Amino acid sequence: xxxxxxxxxxxxxxxxxxxxxxxxxxxxxxxxxxxxxxxxxxxxxxxxxxxxxxxxxxxxxxxxxxxxxxxxxxxxxxxxxxxxxxxxxxxxxxxxxxxxxxxxxxxxxxxxxxxxxxxxxxxxxxxxxxxxxxxxxxxxxxxxxxxxxxxxxxxxxxxxxxxxxxxxxxxxxxxxxxxxxxxxxxxxxxxxxxxxxxxxxxxxxxxxxxxxxxxxxxxxxxxxxxxxxxxxxxxxxxxxxxxxxxxxxxxxxxxxxxxxxxxxxxxxxxxxxxxxxxxxxxxxxxxxxxxxxxxxxxxxxxxxxxxxxxxxxxxxxxxxxxxxxxxxxxxxxxxxxxxxxxxxxxxxxxxxxxxxxxxx
Numbered sequence: 001x002x003x004x005x006x007x008x009x010x011x012x013x014x015x016x017x018x019x020x021x022x023x024x025x026x027x028x029x030x031x032x033x034x035x036x037x038x039x040x041x042x043x044x045x046x047x048x049x050x051x052x053x054x055x056x057x058x059x060x061x062x063x064x065x066x067x068x069x070x071x072x073x074x075x076x077x078x079x080x081x082x083x084x085x086x087x088x089x090x091x092x093x094x095x096x097x098x099x100x101x102x103x104x105x106x107x108x109x110x111x112x113x114x115x116x117x118x119x120x121x122x123x124x125x126x127x128x129x130x131x132x133x134x135x136x137x138x139x140x141x142x143x144x145x146x147x148x149x150x151x152x153x154x155x156x157x158x159x160x161x162x163x164x165x166x167x168x169x170x171x172x173x174x175x176x177x178x179x180x181x182x183x184x185x186x187x188x189x190x191x192x193x194x195x196x197x198x199x200x201x202x203x204x205x206x207x208x209x210x211x212x213x214x215x216x217x218x219x220x221x222x223x224x225x226x227x228x229x230x231x232x233x234x235x236x237x238x239x240x241x242x243x244x245x246x247x248x249x250x251x252x253x254x255x256x257x258x259x260x261x262x263x264x265x266x267x268x269x270x271x272x273x274x275x276x277x278x279x280x281x282x283x284x285x286x287x288x289x290x291x292x293x294x295x296x297x298x299x300x301x302x303x304x305x306x307x308x309x310x311x312x313x314x315x316x317x318x319x320x321x322x323x324x325x326x327x328x329x330x331x332x333x334x335x336x337x338x339x340x341x342x343x344x345x346x347x348x349x350x351x352x353x354x355x356x357x358x359x360x
Contacts, residue, residue: 003048003065006352007309009320009327010040010053013345017053018327019068022311022318022351025329025339029068035059035075041082041348044355045107046089051350052107054083060094062110065352072110076103084127087358091148093133095125102135104148114153116146124168124179126359128192136165136179143168143179143190143199161199162188166236170359171246172226180236187233189249202249203233203242225266225273228290232273234261241275243293253293258284263307267332268314272296276305276319285319287335297335301328309349320346 005023011030015037019029034040036057043052050071051063058077061070078098085092085107093104101118102125105111120139128134131149136142143161147154163183170177170192179188179199186204190197225232230252231244241255241264259281266273271290276282282304287297303323310317316338319328322345329339 003352006048006065007318008042008051008053008063008065008350009341009343009346010037010042010348010350011344012037012040012322012347015055016344017051017063018341018343018346019065020327020341022316025341027341027343031063031068031070033070034061034063034073037347039081042350043083043085043092044350044352045085046355048352048355050107052083052085052092054080054094056080058096058098060092060105060110062107074105074110076105076112081121081123082125084125084133086127086131086133086148087129088131091131093125093127093146095122095135097121100137100139102133102144102146104133104146114146114148116144116153116155118144123165124177126168126170126177128170129174129358134168134170134177134192136161136168138164138166141165141183143177145197158190158197158199161190162186162201169224171231172359174358178224178231180233182236187244200249203244203251225264225290227266227273228271230290232264232266232288232290234264234275236260241273241288241293243290255288255293255295257286257288257295258298265308265310267317268310268312270314270332272332274308274317276308279304282306299330299335302326306347307349309351312351312353318349320349322346 007020009018015034016032035055039056053061058080059075062072064071077096080096083094092107102116104114120137125135132147134145143158145156162181165179166182168179177190188199233242243253259277261275264275285299302321307320327341
């Protein structure tokens, strides 16, 4: 069975996954027994054969895409928030809220090979080239880099990244790790190509003149967009997108949008970014042109839009509509709905093309 056209949709309420064929616009199977998937994410092995699913209950589950079954499962913590796979596909790392820190597992056997305690909630875990991982700590405002390429792990700690990092993301070229700050205004950039990386704050004063709105849902930095030489970031506590020059780290514009942005995702091979929003305005998706910073299209897929995933070349976007129990498929050229797949309270959508992207 070829895996290049497959993907998984998280059914958050039932602890299950729907296996989808994105080329046929169809569901081809369901995999059950994955525990609490209320905030689940996953990554793929380099050959697309296996998915590694990170559950809220601390479960790390290995799923066989060909046999449509669970190939292994371990409950490795009390509360996990995500994970990543090394560039060679040999190690899977999981970031934990409880007990905190990061644990690293053999991708084949799911045996733990490294425990890296931190005494802090861990967020923003991403893979780096050379069997390395990077993450940030909510409680201490630090970013750590673990190098597992040798017989002994090397751990580097960068202090004073900022107060209460809420998420972190790697740029598409792997050059920069961006950390969103919740405890203070601003974002921190870390140059990963530098021999001596140091945290650099920017956007330190955004929103200072206005009162923040209540934050109904934390934005997800894995959905930050990189397009047209710019970073596109959510303004936490505001109905805005922030545009920042990638080189100078200077703000270049703002876009007023429908609600508080959650995911901002670049449409491949185009100037457009798509964004969805936090409750109570979460029935809407907007498309924004990175050249003009203008909203060019507003769609209303239905109640509780949680996630979007593009086909690898950008021809389609799949949108999970949790409270309608459906995944909708749109043509990105015409914006017409071209397909629909039933799913139980769907959230994350993950195509196997992710196996070939860094920083996930």
